[in-house]
Amino acid sequence: MFHDAGNGQIGATDGRARPRRFELREVSVERAGRLVLDDVSATLPGGSVAVFGPSGAGKSTLLRLLNRLLEPSRGAVLYEGRDLREIDPLELRRRVALVPQLPALEPATVADNLRLGQRFAAVGRWLRWGRQVGATGADAAGADRDALAKLLASVGLGPEYLARQAERLSVGEQQRVMIARALALDPEVLLLDEPTAALDADSRRQVEQTLTRLRRERGIALVLVSHDRQQVARLCEWVVELDRGKLVAAGSCSEVLGRVGG
Structure with a gap:
């Protein structure tokens, strides 16, 4: 079953919402002689999309x-109508940021970890949220702290976390710092690879609330990998279902999960 998503906008939240649509055209990925993806054609519209299975x-x-961390063996992947192979990988990864399943923070303060995300952003874009261009000395330090605090606030953490050692945080707090670090890039899309798989129920709820708030307040598109049917129902509007490398279904959350049942 394959359904086109129309204009690509689902769950539009504010004036900044744009299509941010991915398309996979007859995509196959072969690794070690095995087809991991087999001739997949699907549309991932902007909004909140689950890759489920x-x-x-x-x-x-x-x-x-x-975001070109892998390349297809055959076929093409497009973003907003443009073949990803035409987009510089570093620029693409600023626009389409990945949050891995397990936190991967440096053994340093939370502030230092957030600055890694800022440094990856293009000059003139990092610290867009609060940095005073041309500020020096105490003014620059204050602007830096304000910008970092805003990043943390966007994931529900207070400014007191800036001075804490990242490795001493709970896993749930580390995952929210990972999301904040990705937000330092001012991305259009967040790619999330089972971001709550290693979390307890309370931490999972906090991360899910963070993602819902980012959709509502910032209009950031989400692509979420999950095998958790209930989580997909809570967070996503569109579902691409895979099984053994093949596309099984693509459509609205209610349609695909209704077919799955349960």
Whole structure:
């Protein structure tokens, strides 16, 4: 079953919402002589999209195609109508930021970890949220702290976390710092590879609330890998379902999950 998503806008939230649409055209990925993805054609419209299916379905492989951490063996992946191979990988990864399944923070303060994201952003774009261009000395330090605090506030953490050592945070707090670091890039899309898989129920709820708030307040598109049917129903509007590397279904959350049942 394959359905086009029309104009690509679902769950539009504010004036900044744009289509941010991915298309996979007859995409196959072969690794070690095995087809991980097999002739997949699908549309991932802007909004909140789940890549859903059991373990080994090819979900994480598909996600990594969307910012060129992997390249297709055959076929093409497009973003807003443009072949990804025409976009510089570094620029693409600023616009389409990946948050991995397990936190991967440096053994440093939270502030230093957030600055890594800022440094990856293009000159003139990093610290867009609060930095005073040309500020020096105490003014620059204050602007830097304000910008970092805003990043943390966007994921529900207070400014007191800036001085804390990242490795001493709970796993749930680390995952929210990972999301904040990705937000330092001012991305259009967040790619999330089972971001709550290692979390307890309370931490999972906090991360899900963070993602819902980012959709509502910032209009950031989400592509979420999950095998958790209930989580997909809570967070996503569109579902691409895979099984053993093949496309099984693509459509609205209610349509696809209704077919899955349960």
